[in-house]
Amino acid sequence: MKQFSRPIPGQSLTDSPRNAPWERPPEIVEVGEVVRYYINKIADEDIMDDLAVTFELGADLESVVDTLMLTGTMKGIHTVEAGMLAGPAVGTFIKSAMSTYGLTIKETMLDPKEEKRKKAESRIKRILKDYLERDDVDKDEGFALIKEMSQAAEGEDMQEEAQETEEFEAAETPEYEAKEEAPRGGLMSKGEM
Numbered sequence: 001m002k003q004f005s006r007p008i009p010g011q012s013l014t015d016s017p018r019n020a021p022w023e024r025p026p027e028i029v030e031v032g033e034v035v036r037y038y039i040n041k042i043a044d045e046d047i048m049d050d051l052a053v054t055f056e057l058g059a060d061l062e063s064v065v066d067t068l069m070l071t072g073t074m075k076g077i078h079t080v081e082a083g084m085l086a087g088p089a090v091g092t093f094i095k096s097a098m099s100t101y102g103l104t105i106k107e108t109m110l111d112p113k114e115e116k117r118k119k120a121e122s123r124i125k126r127i128l129k130d131y132l133e134r135d136d137v138d139k140d141e142g143f144a145l146i147k148e149m150s151q152a153a154e155g156e157d158m159q160e161e162a163q164e165t166e167e168f169e170a171a172e173t174p175e176y177e178a179k180e181e182a183p184r185g186g187l188m189s190k191g192e193m
Contacts, residue, residue, distance in 0.1 A: 021076030034078045034086040038068065039093050051094065052101045060106040065091040125153050 018024050028034050042048065054064065068090065069083030078086070098105050128150040137143055 022074055024076055026076055026078045028078045031082050031085045034082045035089045038090045048097055052098060055098055055103050055105045060109045061091050061095055062108040
């Protein structure tokens with residue numbers, strides 16, 4: 001039944017104009033007012049407690065602020081641009097407020113050192129692959145060494161993927177006992193009567 005409750009393709013083009021909040025002029029235009037709006041809203045003790053729980057569970061500041069700004073845009077409170085400009089100030093307020101809870105929160109989920117390492121690994125793999133595909137190199141001991149290095153780098157990726165898959169399946173897949181069902185007899189079944 002869920003498939004019939006979905007919007008029909010092109011339905012948004014036939015709806016009344018300015019029907020959605022983001023299709024109307026925003027409630028707040030000035031960036032300073034957007035910052036004040038969020039600070040006043042977030043300064044509520046109940047909201048702070050809930051935000052603290054999300055950070056304890058592993059949320060990062062960038063994702064929380066981006067989601068907060070997106071929600072405000074969708075509700076028609078401000079424009080996307082005003083949210084982008086207000087985001088850093090709101091993030092600074094949230095970060096300092098979370099320090100009163102004794103929390104040190106991550107700025108982002110991305111680890112710059114990890115990203116740099118992945119880029120370097122990707123670059124060396126590409127270089128090794130390009131070298132192996134050249135026709136003007138001698139197939140000597142040096143070529144064999146480069147080929148082994150390339151295979152080792154590719155094998156390392158495969159091992160990491162296999163390990164991640166095993167961990168995911170172990171965490172997500174419940175164990176079921178296999179039950180052998182007795183053959184059922186029906187109109188078209190072959191069997192003795």
